[in-house]
Amino acid sequence: MTSDDVTSDEGRVRVVRLLRVRAGREAAFLRHYHDVRARAERFPGHLGEQLCRSLDDPAQWLLTSEWESLAAIKGWRTDPEHAALVRTMNDCLHGDRSTTVYRVMVTVPG
Template structure:
């Protein structure tokens, strides 16, 4: 991931989910339970849940972590599988998860001044 002397890179976990029809409220409720635990997990920075406006059954879940090691600790916690099971029970099997290293931001373009 990063160079030997560099600080660990932050990572973003991206999950593309397909919630079963009629299970949306259960999904959101069970996600809230997972979120309550995740925010107390060392290295967790932020989380966002989004629902597609084009396909209400499609959801996007992202979380940001201080390092890849932090997300590995969260996933290997002995209680993790039981914690996420109610949420996963609301999903179709066609879900996708990816873990991405967050790259350093380049210089931001200056906004034009208003005259």
């Protein structure tokens, strides 16, 4: 890899959510997540996301999304439709979830 392969992404941000889905609520969680994701895909500044489930602890999930800027994620977080969709998704979760926003500093192509 050369320095030309690495790019700076100073404007981009990544949101990381660690979630624990309540037993028996997995199907409902996935339905609600797909509703949230469908809205996010239409929201300005949304670049993509991933939903992962732990192989070691199936109740543990990881949700990451990438945004063009901090302003884009702030707009998403204050969107009334987003708030309503996330509320129903969060009803499937234990209270010990966390969300952190990170500045993307470097991207290395795959």
